Amino acid sequence: MTTTAVKREGPAAVAPAPTVGSHLHNYWRRVRGGDIGALPAVGMLVLLSAAFSIARPSFLTAGNFANLFTQGAAVTLISMGLVFVLLLGEIDLSAGFASGVCAAVLANVVTVFGYPWYVAVLAAVATGAVIGTLLGLLVAKVGIPSFVVTLAGFLAFQGIALMLVEEGKNISVRDDVLLAIANRNLPPAVGWLLAAVAVAGYAAVQLHRHWQRSTRGLLADPIAVVLARIGALAVILGVAVFILNLERSRNVLFTSLKGVPIVVPIIAVLLIVWTFVLQRTSYGRHVYAVGGNREAARRAGINVDRIRISVFVICSGMAAVGGIVAASRANSVDPNTGGSSVLLYAVGAAVIGGTSLFGGKGRVLDAVLGGAVIAVIDNGMGLMGYSSGRKYVVTGIVLLGAATIDALSRRRAAATGNR
Amino acid sequence: MSATPLLELRGIDKSFGPVQVLRNVDFAAHPGEVTALVGDNGAGKSTLVKCISGIYPTDAGEFLFDGQPVSINGPRDAATLGIEVVYQDLALCDNLDIVQNMFLGREKRNGIVLDEPTMEQLAAETLAGLSVRTVKSLRQHVSSLSGGQRQTVAIAKAVLWNSKLVILDEPTAALGVAQTAQVLELVRRLADNGLAVVLISHNMNDVFAVSDRIAALYLGQMVAQVKSTDITHSQVVELITAGRSGSLGLPADPAPGSNGNGAEPADPTPGAVR
Numbered sequence: 001m002t003t004t005a006v007k008r009e010g011p012a013a014v015a016p017a018p019t020v021g022s023h024l025h026n027y028w029r030r031v032r033g034g035d036i037g038a039l040p041a042v043g044m045l046v047l048l049s050a051a052f053s054i055a056r057p058s059f060l061t062a063g064n065f066a067n068l069f070t071q072g073a074a075v076t077l078i079s080m081g082l083v084f085v086l087l088l089g090e091i092d093l094s095a096g097f098a099s100g101v102c103a104a105v106l107a108n109v110v111t112v113f114g115y116p117w118y119v120a121v122l123a124a125v126a127t128g129a130v131i132g133t134l135l136g137l138l139v140a141k142v143g144i145p146s147f148v149v150t151l152a153g154f155l156a157f158q159g160i161a162l163m164l165v166e167e168g169k170n171i172s173v174r175d176d177v178l179l180a181i182a183n184r185n186l187p188p189a190v191g192w193l194l195a196a197v198a199v200a201g202y203a204a205v206q207l208h209r210h211w212q213r214s215t216r217g218l219l220a221d222p223i224a225v226v227l228a229r230i231g232a233l234a235v236i237l238g239v240a241v242f243i244l245n246l247e248r249s250r251n252v253l254f255t256s257l258k259g260v261p262i263v264v265p266i267i268a269v270l271l272i273v274w275t276f277v278l279q280r281t282s283y284g285r286h287v288y289a290v291g292g293n294r295e296a297a298r299r300a301g302i303n304v305d306r307i308r309i310s311v312f313v314i315c316s317g318m319a320a321v322g323g324i325v326a327a328s329r330a331n332s333v334d335p336n337t338g339g340s341s342v343l344l345y346a347v348g349a350a351v352i353g354g355t356s357l358f359g360g361k362g363r364v365l366d367a368v369l370g371g372a373v374i375a376v377i378d379n380g381m382g383l384m385g386y387s388s389g390r391k392y393v394v395t396g397i398v399l400l401g402a403a404t405i406d407a408l409s410r411r412r413a414a415a416t417g418n419r
Numbered sequence: 420m421s422a423t424p425l426l427e428l429r430g431i432d433k434s435f436g437p438v439q440v441l442r443n444v445d446f447a448a449h450p451g452e453v454t455a456l457v458g459d460n461g462a463g464k465s466t467l468v469k470c471i472s473g474i475y476p477t478d479a480g481e482f483l484f485d486g487q488p489v490s491i492n493g494p495r496d497a498a499t500l501g502i503e504v505v506y507q508d509l510a511l512c513d514n515l516d517i518v519q520n521m522f523l524g525r526e527k528r529n530g531i532v533l534d535e536p537t538m539e540q541l542a543a544e545t546l547a548g549l550s551v552r553t554v555k556s557l558r559q560h561v562s563s564l565s566g567g568q569r570q571t572v573a574i575a576k577a578v579l580w581n582s583k584l585v586i587l588d589e590p591t592a593a594l595g596v597a598q599t600a601q602v603l604e605l606v607r608r609l610a611d612n613g614l615a616v617v618l619i620s621h622n623m624n625d626v627f628a629v630s631d632r633i634a635a636l637y638l639g640q641m642v643a644q645v646k647s648t649d650i651t652h653s654q655v656v657e658l659i660t661a662g663r664s665g666s667l668g669l670p671a672d673p674a675p676g677s678n679g680n681g682a683e684p685a686d687p688t689p690g691a692v693r
Contacts, residue, residue, distance in 0.1 A: 216536045218543075219556070280533055282526040285515075289523055292514035299510045300524030301498060360514035413562075 052380030072375025081318025089359025094153030099323030100338030104164035128320030136309030170334035185259030431480035458636030501583035637662035
């Protein structure tokens with residue numbers, strides 16, 4: 001019998017307290033080990049922005065900066081919901097036309113039936129939830145692969161959208177509140193206030209966690225790193241709000257155009273809410289668990305079917321929000337709302353941001369970063385006068401590049417035992 | 420040695436179609452004791468464990484838990500009773516870290532927010548109690564752990580739950596020398612803390628090192644359940660391979676008909692056992 005085991009007392013983790021240097025070193029080791037996170041998306045964003053700024057100076061104007069947000073908003077919102085589905089290793093191909101159906105419901109309720117905007121918004125989101133429940137039940141309970149279920153949905157919802165807007169006529173949206181979502185800006189002071197609240201809230205959460213872990217004797221990130229993170233957020237938000245608050249009207253005497261577009265705080269709030277749900281609640285933990293190892297999750301007593309249905313509900317619900325923003329931006333809803341490239345852009349955004357198509361890995365922030373990359377490509381190539389054809393080709397190449405990075409980093413991670 | 424077993428099975432039958440995998444199995448696990456469940460491949464050990472943990476329904480027989488008859492209709496029932504199984508395929512999520520895996524399905528919360536510091540502390544204490552010294556950080560993903568480390572996490576996870584009966588399926592099969600000793604030490608400690616432990620193992624050294632009782636399955640039949648001190652190493656091997664050893668095990672009378680290679684003759688379907 002073996003008796004070589006040496007008894008060793010003390011806590012399981014007795015690593016020395018991390019310093020700034022060791023923190024950076026660990027981060028670099030994780031990156032080299034294949035845990036690259038959002039690096040490709042951020043890199044692409046910087047690279048593309050620099051390239052377009054050089055090629056077309058008009059890319060770097062405040063007006064165009066504001067345009068990027070309103071152009072990318074609908075795709076980003078749909079992509080945020082898709083992250084949940086992708087986390088389980090499933091796919092929702094119907095999210096684009098689901099957003100179209102929800103937008104058509106919105107337009108019908110507010111314009112044709114004349115109800116107030118909030119009834120229309122509720123109806124649209126409820127439609128999304130019903131669609132999601134249906135898809136989820138078919139996937140989880142009946143056991144049809146999500147690819148097939150949502151491919152069927154892709155076709156069917158396209159038809160429903162066509163029927164809802166009466167064979168091709170478009171329905172205009174004239175409600176002021178709905179139009180404001182994608183077409184109006186916050187007063188500059190409110191923009192600053194929201195940015196300050198966001199930084200203060202982030203600082204409070206980060207410092208509280210640092211303090212809590214330190215006092216409990218757990219390993220905490222060095223305070224310098226925590227402060228640097230808070231500072232970085234403050235700088236990014238500060239610069240963004242400053243640029244967006246610049247006057248960007250061509251004729252100031254005629255009309256003034258400045259402030260943070262209203263979609264920005266909408267995206268920010270949803271980003272915070274869904275990030276909280278994924279990272280800080282047991283529901284989110286269970287989503288990751290089901291995506292990582294469904295059998296292990298089942299044995300841990302997690303109701304796997306309920307999780308699988310719920311992610312489709314969230315995805316279609318977010319698609320509805322995206323549809324509302326799209327309707328607001330276009331001032332109308334037509335049968336092609338949510339069609340053409342919207343779905344592929346949304347999936348692409350999540351993958352470019354770093355969400356894995358294999359499940360188990362991803363964040364809501366990925367959708368925002370990836371959505372920004374796609375918006376920059378779309379916008380920049382438009383400014384350079386390229387045709388839609390070339391835009392699609394470039395976006396397709398970028399998506400392929402992101403998926404390649406995902407696959408390669410998984411292989412790298414498997415080789416180094418990181419995943 | 421307590422009088423009533425924590426878990427007692429009487430006359431368990433289980434068939435998969437025409438193949439009868441368990442026939443009239445009696446089994447008992449006592450609190451504060453390690454019961455080793457031994458048997459050759461295909462003897463029905465895993466099936467018996469899956470019946471206990473509610474994954475397979477039984478065809479006949481009764482379950483007594485703490486002396487009370489109970490019915491186990493699913494894994495949830497077994498978990499409610501306090502039965503935990505550490506399976507051979509460890510059932511950990513690779514994309515979650517150690518703490519997240521240990522608390523999976525019963526996270527500690529403040530309101531709706533996960534209470535990470537408390538979970539991390541409890542996990543650290545549990546692992547420290549198991550003398551785990553090879554884990555760099557509790558926040559590393561399980562995918563980066565070695566086989567032994569994963570086994571330790573899986574056992575620690577079962578211990579964290581308020582369990583009364585822990586079933587370990589081949590816990591040392593994939594481990595090195597030092598970690599095997601640690602895991603066995605841990606198995607012993609679980610029993611000393613008053614848990615009933617069932618240890619499935621092929622390794623006779625392990626069995627004799629930690630078990631209080633040995634239960635031997637042979638082609639779906641429980642041929643003996645005796646105290647470890649009342650039996651020798653070679654007797655256990657005979658029970659596993661031939662179904663009997665001296666006065667223990669199956670009756671020695673040769674059955675009419677098949678006389679073949681010593682396979683126990685009363686079995687009408689030995690050929691059907693794959």
